[in-house]
Amino acid sequence: MADRGEARRAALSRSARIDLLVVADMVEPKSRVLDVGCGDGTLLALLAEERGVDARGVELSQQGVNDCVAKGLSVVQGDADTDLGDYPDDAFDYVILSQTLQATRQPRKVLEHMLRIGRRAIVSFPNFGHWRVRTQVALLGRMPVTDCLAARWYETPNIHLCTIRDFVALAHAIGAKTEHSIALDRYGRPMPINAPWRVWNLFGDQAVFCLSRKG
Amino acid sequence: MRPLTLRSPHFYIPDASFAIANAAAEPGIERVVTIVPKQRALGHIEADTPHSLAVHFGADRPLKMDAGGAFAPLSIAYQTYGALNAAKTNAILICHALTGDQHVANAHPVTGKPGWWQTMVGPGKPIDTDRYFVIATNVVGGCMGTTGPASTNPATGRAYGLDLPLVTIRDMVRAQAMLLDHLGIETLFSVIGGSMGGMQVLQWAASYPERVFSAMPIAAAAKHSSQNIAFHEVGRQAIMADPEWRNGRYLDEGTNPNKGLAVARMAAHITYLSEKALQRKFGRNYQDREAPTFSFDADFQIENYLRYQGASFVDRFDANSYLYVTRACDYFDLAGDYGGSLAAAFKGTKTRFCVVSFTSDWLYPTTDSRAIVHALNAAAASVSFVEVQTDRGHDAFLLEVPEFFATTRGFLDAAARARGIAES
Numbered sequence: 001m002a003d004r005g006e007a008r009r010a011a012l013s014r015s016a017r018i019d020l021l022v023v024a025d026m027v028e029p030k031s032r033v034l035d036v037g038c039g040d041g042t043l044l045a046l047l048a049e050e051r052g053v054d055a056r057g058v059e060l061s062q063q064g065v066n067d068c069v070a071k072g073l074s075v076v077q078g079d080a081d082t083d084l085g086d087y088p089d090d091a092f093d094y095v096i097l098s099q100t101l102q103a104t105r106q107p108r109k110v111l112e113h114m115l116r117i118g119r120r121a122i123v124s125f126p127n128f129g130h131w132r133v134r135t136q137v138a139l140l141g142r143m144p145v146t147d148c149l150a151a152r153w154y155e156t157p158n159i160h161l162c163t164i165r166d167f168v169a170l171a172h173a174i175g176a177k178t179e180h181s182i183a184l185d186r187y188g189r190p191m192p193i194n195a196p197w198r199v200w201n202l203f204g205d206q207a208v209f210c211l212s213r214k215g
Numbered sequence: 216m217r218p219l220t221l222r223s224p225h226f227y228i229p230d231a232s233f234a235i236a237n238a239a240a241e242p243g244i245e246r247v248v249t250i251v252p253k254q255r256a257l258g259h260i261e262a263d264t265p266h267s268l269a270v271h272f273g274a275d276r277p278l279k280m281d282a283g284g285a286f287a288p289l290s291i292a293y294q295t296y297g298a299l300n301a302a303k304t305n306a307i308l309i310c311h312a313l314t315g316d317q318h319v320a321n322a323h324p325v326t327g328k329p330g331w332w333q334t335m336v337g338p339g340k341p342i343d344t345d346r347y348f349v350i351a352t353n354v355v356g357g358c359m360g361t362t363g364p365a366s367t368n369p370a371t372g373r374a375y376g377l378d379l380p381l382v383t384i385r386d387m388v389r390a391q392a393m394l395l396d397h398l399g400i401e402t403l404f405s406v407i408g409g410s411m412g413g414m415q416v417l418q419w420a421a422s423y424p425e426r427v428f429s430a431m432p433i434a435a436a437a438k439h440s441s442q443n444i445a446f447h448e449v450g451r452q453a454i455m456a457d458p459e460w461r462n463g464r465y466l467d468e469g470t471n472p473n474k475g476l477a478v479a480r481m482a483a484h485i486t487y488l489s490e491k492a493l494q495r496k497f498g499r500n501y502q503d504r505e506a507p508t509f510s511f512d513a514d515f516q517i518e519n520y521l522r523y524q525g526a527s528f529v530d531r532f533d534a535n536s537y538l539y540v541t542r543a544c545d546y547f548d549l550a551g552d553y554g555g556s557l558a559a560a561f562k563g564t565k566t567r568f569c570v571v572s573f574t575s576d577w578l579y580p581t582t583d584s585r586a587i588v589h590a591l592n593a594a595a596a597s598v599s600f601v602e603v604q605t606d607r608g609h610d611a612f613l614l615e616v617p618e619f620f621a622t623t624r625g626f627l628d629a630a631a632r633a634r635g636i637a638e639s
Contacts, residue, residue: 072629
């Protein structure tokens with residue numbers, strides 16, 4: 001199993017989803033994990049193989065669910081906006097939402113459910129405060145199109161974009177505590193830990209947060 | 216014995232157990248097809264002497280029934296496909312739907328048609344008989360060799376008829392467990408079934424969690440809805456309103472409530488299809504004619520189709536058995552057995568579940584499957600859930616729908632790896 005995990009990690013590090021490796025590193029071995037919007041199950045399979053976690057998923061697309069089921073993963077066809085309410089409190093150690101928060105209809109509600117269902121919530125999202133985004137809006141007067149936000153405004157599924165600072169404010173508003181946070185540069189590499197917030201908010205292409213309930 | 220008369224000019228009567236006579240045409244009708252049962256229908260012969268394996272449990276091994284008391288003797292007719300491995304870890308139990316039977320992957324002994332799941336079960340198929348040992352039983356209350364109302368009661372020498380205690384889904388599952396004990400199989404690698412078969416799967420997982428490694432309830436529900444019960448009641452009333460039913464003693468009296476049973480089947484068959492599929496397949500098309508005949512003849516293709524479904528059904532199914540199996544579904548309410556909590560039925564389960572529903576199934580709609588998934592999540596069970604996009608209605612579970620087949624194969628392959636079952 002561990003060998004397969006290594007191979008998967010190597011493949012992922014060459015792919016566009018390096019953020020998944022950062023997410024994976026935040027998960028304790030042998031824990032119970034729910035990945036919301038798990039796609040074809042790449043992250044869940046990595047977690048199962050590398051860390052022996054009890055991996056579960058929720059995925060909207062039938063193709064994604066089928067791919068997951070074929071990998072032996074327990075994945076339910078469902079929607080982050082409507083189906084998280086079905087899960088009981090404290091069912092998981094981690095609830096993961098990678099690159100999906102900005103596509104939900106009610107990000108705040110989704111985040112609150114994640115922290116109700118899981119002890120911790122791990123969220124990765126594209127940073128709308130990145131300087132490339134800001135300059136496209138400020139100088140060109142156009143909605144930004146970047147590597148991370150590749151679709152045009154009329155085609156994008158991303159309806160609730162936020163900056164890193166916006167996300168921090170939301171986490172604060174719902175009473176969540178930030179356990180870890182990492183900003184990634186445009187190559188998906190983690191940025192220096194000790195940089196101040198405004199630097200991350202300007203140069204971070206995307207961010208990964210691990211939140212917990214306060215108290 | 217009154218013959219069944221079907222006033223349709225182009226009515227195909229497929230079964231050889233009936234003599235077909237062309238009577239003189241009445242005005243407005245091209246011809247009248249008259250069907251005269253030559254002998255006890257083949258379906259009824261299967262009840263006592265099935266073309267399949269059978270095991271008989273005597274008074275020393277009675278079946279505990281929910282209706283009260285212990286029932287004996289009990290016969291269970293079953294079929295198997297593939298081979299049991301040495302460790303006895305590769306057995307799959309397939310549970311049939313309302314009017315299905317144990318003939319999953321072999322020609323049906325009465326109709327001669329392919330087994331009802333021959334596309335799904337067989338060598339190299341998603342339920343691969345080169346890899347798994349597949350067992351399929353006829354349910355208690357059925358009419359294909361497992362004890363049911365058409366079986367002969369050894370105490371009287373006559374068919375049980377309505378003397379058979381009412382059967383529940385749990386009774387069916389208890390009987391299947393008795394068969395497994397008899398076969399020396401402690402745990403099932405998987406229990407799989409659609410519709411009423413899916414109810415048995417859920418009951419298996421709840422009653423014998425330690426015996427079920429994985430489970431696939433397909434197009435099923437954890438309880439019968441008011442609408443479900445309503446449709447079943449229509450069917451039962453159609454049978455009981457047939458004067459040939461004779462209060463359930465038609466086998467003694469040499470009659471057969473074929474008309475009532477055919478109507479019951481026609482009504483039920485509508486619930487198995489989606490409105491869209493009906494429209495696509497039949498629309499308002501006329502049956503071999505250009506214009507309406509201004510009669511109650513089967514002008515429309517859909518009428519002809521339903522009449523065919525009804526008429527061919529009576530060849531292979533017993534009317535009282537239909538009353539019993541529909542009633543078993545109606546009584547099914549798994550949560551009811553666990554203090555109203557479906558999650559409690561699955562508490563602490565280690566079984567891996569794969570729940571499947573079909574978008575156009577309005578008999579057991581996706582919301583029913585979601586309720587099962589919800590409960591399994593609440594019980595922290597390992598569960599996958601796939602809603603398959605199809606316009607083919609409830610019957611989609613019997614059809615070769617690619618996404619459904621891929622899901623089944625993927626789920627079983629992964630479960631087999633976890634179970635350590637060798638690849639074929």
